[in-house]
Amino acid sequence: MKLIRVDMAQLQASTGPVPGVYERLGGRALIARLLLEEIPPDCDALGKHNKLIFAPGLLGGAGVATAGRLSVGGKSPLTSGVKEANAGGTAGDALGHLGIKAIVVEGIPAQKDIYILHVGEDLAELIPAKELVGLGTYATSEKLQGKYRKTATIISIGQAGEMQLRGAGIVVTGMGDQRSNVAARGGLGSVMGSKGIKAVVIDKAKVKATEYSDHELFRSAAKTFMQTLVNDPKLGTKGTQHLYGTASIVAAVNELGALPTRNFSSGSFESSSKLTGETLRETTLARGGLAGTRCMPGCTIACRNVYADESGNPIVGTLQYETIALIGSNLGLDNLDDVARLNFACNDFGLDTIETGAALGVAIEAGLAEYGNYKSINALLQQVGEGTTLGRVIGNGAVTTGQVLGVRRVPAALGQAMPGYDPRALKGNGVTYATSPQGADHTAGNAFGARKQVDPLGTEGQCALSLKLQVIAAMLDSTGLCLFARPPIIANPQLMVDMVNGIYGWNWTVEDYDQFNREVLRTELEFNRRAGITSKDYRIPEYMQDEALPPHKSVFNIPDIELDRVFDTL
Amino acid sequence: MDIEVKIFGHLAPSLPHHQELNVPENAKVEDVTKILRLDSNLIGLITIDGRQSEDQNLVTPGCHLCFFPYLTGG
Numbered sequence: 001m002k003l004i005r006v007d008m009a010q011l012q013a014s015t016g017p018v019p020g021v022y023e024r025l026g027g028r029a030l031i032a033r034l035l036l037e038e039i040p041p042d043c044d045a046l047g048k049h050n051k052l053i054f055a056p057g058l059l060g061g062a063g064v065a066t067a068g069r070l071s072v073g074g075k076s077p078l079t080s081g082v083k084e085a086n087a088g089g090t091a092g093d094a095l096g097h098l099g100i101k102a103i104v105v106e107g108i109p110a111q112k113d114i115y116i117l118h119v120g121e122d123l124a125e126l127i128p129a130k131e132l133v134g135l136g137t138y139a140t141s142e143k144l145q146g147k148y149r150k151t152a153t154i155i156s157i158g159q160a161g162e163m164q165l166r167g168a169g170i171v172v173t174g175m176g177d178q179r180s181n182v183a184a185r186g187g188l189g190s191v192m193g194s195k196g197i198k199a200v201v202i203d204k205a206k207v208k209a210t211e212y213s214d215h216e217l218f219r220s221a222a223k224t225f226m227q228t229l230v231n232d233p234k235l236g237t238k239g240t241q242h243l244y245g246t247a248s249i250v251a252a253v254n255e256l257g258a259l260p261t262r263n264f265s266s267g268s269f270e271s272s273s274k275l276t277g278e279t280l281r282e283t284t285l286a287r288g289g290l291a292g293t294r295c296m297p298g299c300t301i302a303c304r305n306v307y308a309d310e311s312g313n314p315i316v317g318t319l320q321y322e323t324i325a326l327i328g329s330n331l332g333l334d335n336l337d338d339v340a341r342l343n344f345a346c347n348d349f350g351l352d353t354i355e356t357g358a359a360l361g362v363a364i365e366a367g368l369a370e371y372g373n374y375k376s377i378n379a380l381l382q383q384v385g386e387g388t389t390l391g392r393v394i395g396n397g398a399v400t401t402g403q404v405l406g407v408r409r410v411p412a413a414l415g416q417a418m419p420g421y422d423p424r425a426l427k428g429n430g431v432t433y434a435t436s437p438q439g440a441d442h443t444a445g446n447a448f449g450a451r452k453q454v455d456p457l458g459t460e461g462q463c464a465l466s467l468k469l470q471v472i473a474a475m476l477d478s479t480g481l482c483l484f485a486r487p488p489i490i491a492n493p494q495l496m497v498d499m500v501n502g503i504y505g506w507n508w509t510v511e512d513y514d515q516f517n518r519e520v521l522r523t524e525l526e527f528n529r530r531a532g533i534t535s536k537d538y539r540i541p542e543y544m545q546d547e548a549l550p551p552h553k554s555v556f557n558i559p560d561i562e563l564d565r566v567f568d569t570l
Numbered sequence: 571m572d573i574e575v576k577i578f579g580h581l582a583p584s585l586p587h588h589q590e591l592n593v594p595e596n597a598k599v600e601d602v603t604k605i606l607r608l609d610s611n612l613i614g615l616i617t618i619d620g621r622q623s624e625d626q627n628l629v630t631p632g633c634h635l636c637f638f639p640y641l642t643g644g
Binding site: 239251276446452552 | 578579614615617622636640642
């Protein structure tokens with residue numbers, strides 16, 4: 001495989017062999033190691049010493065269902081620690097098919113110019129792109145697919161990334177006209193903006209580069225894996241994930257009292273029935289939208305949707321749980337049309353809907369808009385794209401917004417906004433937010449699926465559960481697997497071992513695989529330690545330890561001493 | 571006694587999503603499941619008044635009982 005290095009100070013791109021230290025790594029694992037090896041941990045995340053890494057997982061491009069996610073990483077300007085965010089779409093497979101293990105963007109340009117990086121077979125070149133300045137991600141993708149090929153994958157930032165706002169994500173195109181798969185978290189869009197890269201254009205490979213050490217071993221394991229996914233009651237064609245998408249859990253999270261509502265002041269939203277996956281599907285199909293579509297080629301789960309307005313015109317694809325929680329109930333909005341329009345704006349500006357939804361909730365608490373009032377909320381959001389002073393405050397995320405506006409109730413940990421599960425009512429997620437090297441990030445270890453193992457409201461067993469989930473998440477993010485595809489691997493880790501051995505011939509055992517996953521976390525924790533992050537920086541905000549959350553009147557009460565010991569057995 | 575029942579997802583397309591139901595005193599969740607003829611193999615989560623519950627839990631007058639299909643978070 002190859003590694004592409006892009007030097008933005010010299011404006012040069014070069015392709016070379018993969019250094020030995022990175023050979024057996026992919027996705028999040030590769031990002032963690034590269035950060036530790038090459039980036040000064042205490043550097044300015046938006047300065048010349050930080051690097052931006054694009055890396056498919058170990059299974060990327062190999063033909064495994066749901067394994068085409070693209071990991072993006074670097075030092076986070078939000079958390080000041082390690083960050084990996086991943087997205088669906090076609091980028092992971094496209095890079096895998098080209099035999100590219102990673103693209104590493106280094107340095108910053110001497111002039112404040114903007115470029116695209118064009119990558120293809122034996123090709124990596126920087127091209128000035130002044131004509132793209134100030135464009136949203138939709139227009140950027142459309143222009144570049146028109147200029148290059150319709151089949152090219154476009155990775156881009158919007159206005160938020162160009163302005164180096166810390167709430168900026170990175171948007172990846174998918175199959176056909178699909179536009180908005182987002183590596184959202186941690187402000188990596190602002191790192192891309194700091195590098196002067198507006199977009200990456202990836203040509204579709206004419207010949208797939210993947211070679212198999214033992215094709216039969218791989219084929220057999222990949223087939224069993226796919227069949228297990230299809231047979232899973234949650235994930236098959238009759239499963240909730242396919243029928244209702246990620247929004248299938250809105251009603252359940254609301255019932256369990258963990259749905260962020262009005263800036264995390266309640267865990268239950270009185271109008272949640274208007275935001276559920278059932279309502280979303282019914283409305284989508286009645287209007288001629290799409291439900292049950294794929295973000296990655298070959299995905300058997302197919303949980304995307306294209307949400308349409310009353311005239312049947314698409315508003316946004318896809319409308320997901322986290323956005324419904326943070327932009328919907330968290331802002332007191334009970335109309336999916338409103339949530340979809342705000343979602344579209346976030347995608348176009350290139351903003352993380354979690355960070356931005358949380359920041360808007362804080363701004364509303366400060367009196368700058370009204371809960372449930374779309375017009376006032378949209379007026380604030382539009383200011384982010386326009387780059388007004390207030391817009392830049394909100395675009396820099398929840399913590400900055402709280403600091404500037406004097407709001408103490410800021411739902412964030414390690415500088416990053418909390419996703420759609422209040423940690424007071426789903427305490428396993430609280431432990432993840434308060435310990436993960438990725439900061440408050442549900443994808444780093446989501447306890448929602450483990451409700452029957454550990455009482456979400458109790459304190460017993462939450463730390464052990466979070467550690468277990470964090471190890472699993474490290475595996476998913478390093479192989480390129482969608483997190484919804486975890487059940488077959490958790491049930492039978494040998495499947496993953498066989499797929500990896502079938503491709504690479506590493507003779508891994510299940511124990512090797514487990515240690516690989518744990519090493520990802522060890523490496524990330526070490527980077528954060530060297531960056532000066534202490535256990536106190538990870539903590540759940542004080543108000544969530546004092547302020548009882550309706551309806552269960554719960555607080556986050558896992559003792560600090562237990563949080564500090566989460567990784568003792570890593 | 572009267573209880574409030576909500577059924578989510580595709581557990582019972584022919585039943586109302588939300589209904590008031592009269593059940594015997596000391597009824598358990600599994601009794602309600604039988605009254606509604608729900609396929610217990612398809613039920614992934616049960617809550618009573620927002621708390622995760624099981625088949626053997628008693629339902630109480632006026633409680634809010636929810637049945638969900640299998641769900642995954644992310």
